[in-house]
Amino acid sequence: MSKSLSIYFLGLCLFVSQWALAKDPIKEKKTAQLHIAHYENVLGTSLEIKTSTFSEKQANIAEETVLNEIDRLSKILSGYDTNSEFSKWMNTHNEAIHISKELFSVLHLFDEWRIRTNGALDPAAEIVNRVWKDAAAKSTLPTQEELNHAIADVNQIHWTLDVKNQTATHISNAPLKLNSFAKSYIIQAAVNAAMNATELNGIIVNVGGDMVIKGDIKEKVWISNPKSDAENDAPIDQLLIQGKAIATSGNYRRGELINGQWYSHIVDPRTALPANEVISATVVTNSATDAGALATAFNVMKPSESITMAESMDHIDYLIITRNGERFESKNWKNLEASIPAITPIINGQKDWTKEIVIGLELAPQMGYAKRPFAAIWIEDKDLKTVKTIALWYNKGRWLPDLRDWYRKNGSSLSADPSTFISITSSTRSPGKYTMKWDGKDDKGKVLSPGKYSVHIEVAREHGGYDLLEQEVNCSNADQQFTLKGNSEVGTVLVAYKNKSIEN
Numbered sequence: 412m413s414k415s416l417s418i419y420f421l422g423l424c425l426f427v428s429q430w431a432l433a434k435d436p437i438k439e440k441k442t443a444q445l446h447i448a449h450y451e452n453v454l455g456t457s458l459e460i461k462t463s464t465f466s467e468k469q470a471n472i473a474e475e476t477v478l479n480e481i482d483r484l485s486k487i488l489s490g491y492d493t494n495s496e497f498s499k500w501m502n503t504h505n506e507a508i509h510i511s512k513e514l515f516s517v518l519h520l521f522d523e524w525r526i527r528t529n530g531a532l533d534p535a536a537e538i539v540n541r542v543w544k545d546a547a548a549k550s551t552l553p554t555q556e557e558l559n560h561a562i563a564d565v566n567q568i569h570w571t572l573d574v575k576n577q578t579a580t581h582i583s584n585a586p587l588k589l590n591s592f593a594k595s596y597i598i599q600a601a602v603n604a605a606m607n608a609t610e611l612n613g614i615i616v617n618v619g620g621d622m623v624i625k626g627d628i629k630e631k632v633w634i635s636n637p638k639s640d641a642e643n644d645a646p647i648d649q650l651l652i653q654g655k656a657i658a659t660s661g662n663y664r665r666g667e668l669i670n671g672q673w674y675s676h677i678v679d680p681r682t683a684l685p686a687n688e689v690i691s692a693t694v695v696t697n698s699a700t701d702a703g704a705l706a707t708a709f710n711v712m713k714p715s716e717s718i719t720m721a722e723s724m725d726h727i728d729y730l731i732i733t734r735n736g737e738r739f740e741s742k743n744w745k746n747l748e749a750s751i752p753a754i755t756p757i758i759n760g761q762k763d764w765t766k767e768i769v770i771g772l773e774l775a776p777q778m779g780y781a782k783r784p785f786a787a788i789w790i791e792d793k794d795l796k797t798v799k800t801i802a803l804w805y806n807k808g809r810w811l812p813d814l815r816d817w818y819r820k821n822g823s824s825l826s827a828d829p830s831t832f833i834s835i836t837s838s839t840r841s842p843g844k845y846t847m848k849w850d851g852k853d854d855k856g857k858v859l860s861p862g863k864y865s866v867h868i869e870v871a872r873e874h875g876g877y878d879l880l881e882q883e884v885n886c887s888n889a890d891q892q893f894t895l896k897g898n899s900e901v902g903t904v905l906v907a908y909k910n911k912s913i914e915n
Contacts (some may be wrong), residue, residue, distance in 0.1 A: 442465075443463040443464060443465055443612035443613075443627075444463070444464060444465070444467075444470075445461060445462070445463055446461070446462045446463075446464060446467065446470035446474075446806075447459070447460070447461050447806060448460045448474050448782065448806075449782065449783035449804070450478070450780050450781060450782055450783060451774065451777060451780075451781050451782075451783055451842040451843045452776075452777060452778075452779060452780055452781055452842045452843070453478075453481060453618060453780055453842070454481065454485060454594055454597065454618055454619065455491070455619075455839075455841075455842065456618060456619030456620075456839050456840055456841065456842050457618075457619060457783070457840060457842055457843070458481075458616070458617070458618050458619075458780075459615070459616075459617040459622075459834070460473070460474050460477055460614070460615070460616055460617075461614065461615040461617075461628075461630075461834070462474065462605075462611055462613070462614050462615075463611065463612035463613040463614070463626065463627070463628045464609075464610075464611055464612060465610065465612065469609045469610055469611060472605075472608055472609040473605040473608065473609055473611055473614060474605075476601075476604050476605045476608040476609075477601045477602070477604070477605050477616055478780060479604075480597075480600055480601040480604040480605075481597055481601050481618075482780075484513060484596075484597045484600055484601075485597065487511055487513050487514055488513065488514060488517060488589055488593045488596075488597070490537075490587065490588040490589060490590070496510065496511060496514055497514055497589065500514070500579065500581060501581060501587065503581050504581055504582075504584075505580060505581070505582060506580060506581075507573060507576070507578040507579070507580045508578055508579055508580070508581070509576065509577060509578050510577065510578065510579050512577065513596075513600075514579070515572065515577050515579060516596075517589055517593055517596055518570060518572060518579055518589075519572060519574075520592070520596075520700060520704075521533075521534050521589065521591075522572070524591070524592070524704050524708070527720070528704075528708045528711075528712065528720070529681075530565075530680055530681045531679065531680070531681065531708045531711040531712050532591050532680075532704060532707060532708050532711070533565055533680040534569065534587040534588060534589055534591075535564065535565040535567070535569060535583075535585050535586075535587055535680060536565070536588070536590075536591075536678055536680045537585075537586045537587055537588040537590075538561050538564045538565055538585050538586060538680075539561050539565065539678040539679075539680055539683045540588075540676065540678060541586060542557055542558065542561050542683065543667050543674060543678065543685065544667060546667070546669060547667035547668065547669050547674075550669060550670060551669070551670075552669060552670075553683075558682075558683040558684070559683075561683040562680075562681070562682070562683050564583075564585050565585070565680045565681075565683070567582070567583040567585060568582055568583065569581070569582060569583040569585060569587060570582055570583075591703065591704055591707045591708075592699075592700045592703030592704040592707065594618055594619065594621055594703060594839075595621055595656065595658055595699040595700050595702055595703030595704075596699065596700050596703070597618070598616050598618050598621060598622065598623050598656075598699050599623050599656065599698075599699035599700065601616050602614055602616050602623045602625050606625060606626065611626055612626055612627050612628065613625065613626030613627050613628025614626055614628070615628065615630055615834060617834055617835075617836075619837075619839035619840060620635070620658075620659050620835065620836045620837035620838060620839055620840070621656075621657070621658040621659065621699075621702070621703055621706075621836070621839075622656070622657055622658075622834060622836060623655075623656045623699050624652050624653060624654065624655055624656070624657070624834075625654060626654075628653065629651055629652070629653045630651070630652050630653070630834050631649060631650070631651055631749055631833050631834070632649070632650045632651075632652050632657060632833070632834045632835070632836055633646035633648075633649055633833055633834070633835045633836070634646050634647050634648045634649070634650070634659060634691075634693050634730065634835075634836055634837070635647070635659070635691075635835060635836070635837035635838070637661045637662075637663045637690045637691035637732055637838070638663070638690070638912075639848075639912060640663050640664060640846055641769070641846045641847055641848040642802065642835075642845050642846060642847050643801055643802060643847050643848060644848060646835075647691075647730075647732065648693075648730060648748060649748065649749045650695070650747045650748055650749060651747065651748070651749035652695065652747065654697075655695050655696065655697060656695070656696060656697065656698060656699035656701075656702040656703075657693065657694070657695045657702060657836050658693070658694055658699070658702035658703045658705075658706040658836070659691060659692065659693040659694075659706055659836040659837050659838060660677065660691070660692055660703075660706040660707045660709070660710050660838060660839075661677075661689075661690055661691035661692065661710065661732075661837070661838035662675030662676070662677055662685070662686065662687070662689075662690050662691075662710065662838070663690060663691070663838055664837070664838045664839065664840050664841075665838070665839065665841070666685070667685075674687075675687060675710075677707065677710045677711060678711075679711045686710045686711045687734065688713065688714075688733055688734060689709060689710045689711075689714065689731055689732070689733055689734070690732055690733065690734050691710075691730075691731070691732040691838065692705075692706050692707075692709035692710050692717070692729065692730070692731045692732075693706065693729065693730045693731075693836060694706045694709065694727065694728070694729050695727075695728040695729070695747060696724075696726050696727050696728065697726050701724075701727070705717075705720075705721070705727065705729070708720075709729065709731055714731050714733065714737070714739050717729070717731060717739075718739060721741060727741065728741040728743050728744055728747060729741050729744070730744060761857075761858035761859065761860060762858070763850070763851070763858055764850055764851035764858070764861065764886070764911070765910060765911060766851075766886070766890075766908055766909060766910055766911060767848050767849060767850045767851070767908075767909070767910075767911045767912075768790075768848065768849040768864075768866060768884055768886070768906065768907070768908050769846065769847075769848050769905075769906070769907045769908075769909065769912075770788060770801070770846070770847045770848070770849070770866060770868070770904065770905070770906055771844070771845075771846050771903075771904065771905040771906075771907075772786075772788070772844070772845045772846070772847070772868065772901070772904050773843060773844050773845075773901070773902040773903045773904070774843035774844075774845075774870070774900065774901060774902060775843075775876075775897060775899060775900050775901060775902045776843065776902065777843075782872075782873075783804065784804070784870050784871055784872035784873075784875065784900050785804050785805045785806075785811070785813055785814055785870070785871050785872070785873075786802065786803075786804040786814070786868070786869065786870045786871075787800065787802065787803050787804075787814045787816075787817035787867075787868075787869045788800075788801045788802040788803075788847055788866070788867070788868050788869075789801060789817060789821070789867050790849055790864050790865070790866060790867070791864065791865045791867060792859070792862070792863075792864055793862065793863050793864075797820055797821050798853040798854070798859060798864070799849060799852065799853050799854055800817075800821065800854060801847045801848075801849055802845075802847050803817075813871040813873065814869050814871055815869075815871075816867070816869050816879055817867070817869050843902070849866075850911070851886065861886045861887045862885070862886060862887055863883060863884070863885050863886070863887075864883070864884055864886055865881055865882065865883045865884070866881065866882045866883075866884060866906050867879075867880070867881050868880040868881075868895070868901065868904055870897070870900040870901050871900065872899075872900050875899070875900065876898065876899025876900045877899065877900065878897040878898055878899060878900045878901040880895045880897060880901065880904055882895055882904075882906045884906065884908050885908075886908060888908075890907070890908060890909045890910075891907070891908045892905065892906070892907045892908075892909075893905070893906040893907075894906075
């Protein structure tokens with residue numbers, strides 16, 4: 412072969428190898444896609460998993476891993492499952508039992524947090540909760556004698572731990588629950604398991620409003636307004652979070668109603684009284700268990716005590732809201748906030764409505780972990796024209812046509828509430844229960860004239876049932892309330908037209 416021909420072939424081989432390298436899909440930069448899954452009946456609430464991945468296979472592996480890890484740890488830590496390791500250990504007495512490293516870790520953390528918070532966090536808070544539940548069943552307040560007895564029971568030593576042998580000895584007979592931050596502990600473990608199981612760009616696991624955000628993913632997080640408990644209400648704040656855990660605790664979703672007075676499910680174990688000064692506390696930090704523990708503790712402690720505690724720890728940011736509307740923020744809080752676009756009001760001579768339509772949707776109960784169905788909730792005027800899409804649940808374009816009535820009427824516009832794909836941190840909700848509101852404004856923010864409007868609710872499950880409900884409401888009349896029943900995917904829907912609960 413001549414020298415010139417050899418040079419030619421050498422150049423050709425070099426060109427081909429460079430072209431192949433450039434076209435190698437492994438070497439090419441890929442674009443991560445966001446995958447979202449929603450579940451009900453997970454740890455007694457709702458679950459949202461968001462994965463930023465390079466393939467749907469990776470997203471599926473991560474999703475399955477998260478569910479498996481939650482299930483595994485729930486079988487260890489649950490105080491509601493009589494077959495859990497914790498429940499079985501609770502049935503022992505004055506006997507050193509070798510326990511799993513997970514249960515030992517959580518019991519040890521409770522010992523630490525009980526000391527740190529001077530008793531504001533205590534697994535024996537369940538004693539106090541039961542006193543108030545019994546009182547609510549009788550429609551009367553607990554007596555001082557009952558409260559004193561509960562305090563005495565709380566102040567017992569409930570267990571001792573042997574670090575060397577990893578044993579725990581159950582001492583007291585008091586009912587105990589690991590609720591304060593066990594959920595956050597499980598979330599962190601589920602995120603870590605998913606990151607180890609497959610290649611992920613990033614992942615967010617949100618269980619009942621507490622979440623961990625990990626990897627190369629920045630997430631807008633809305634903080635629910637504790638005085639306006641609706642999914643589509645404006646948040647009290649909006650954050651941009653990466654590589655952090657966030658937890659919110661408050662008194663606005665769970666508690667006891669006694670003689671018309673609301674009492675929080677969050678109680679002070681030291682006084683046996685429900686926490687009533689703080690209505691919401693949000694904590695952002697590096698540790699999920701720290702976030703969960705502090706969010707609960709900050710509801711129990713006075714704001715001044717919470718601020719002092721936060722300043723004694725590293726990387727703790729918080730937002731505390733009191734029942735009087737006072738707002739306490741950490742020094743770095745402003746650096747976490749994301750700008751919220753200003754909304755220019757549309758002035759058309761119509762005043763804001765003094766009333767609103769409130770829609771309470773309860774999904775039909777499902778056995779075990781159940782994927783949340785797709786749903787659309789919208790308002791039509793008397794001419795059958797959609798004026799406002801209040802909620803739209805779907806998997807980013809994939810199953811939207813399954814909502815066939817909404818899609819037939821509105822699919823071309825795809826006008827949805829902006830919170831559809833934004834993560835929300837809030838006090839823990841009951842599984843399958845959602846509240847939405849309509850304030851009389853259309854999708855563009857224009858105030859409409861009072862009159863007759865109809866509420867439409869469409870719910871569909873992949874390979875499952877289908878419900879389409881409708882209720883007309885005369886928004887020119889006095890207060891009204893309606894109860895609708897679904898056939899398969901919807902349990903009960905309450906539609907009420909009443910005075911606004913908060914200024915929007």
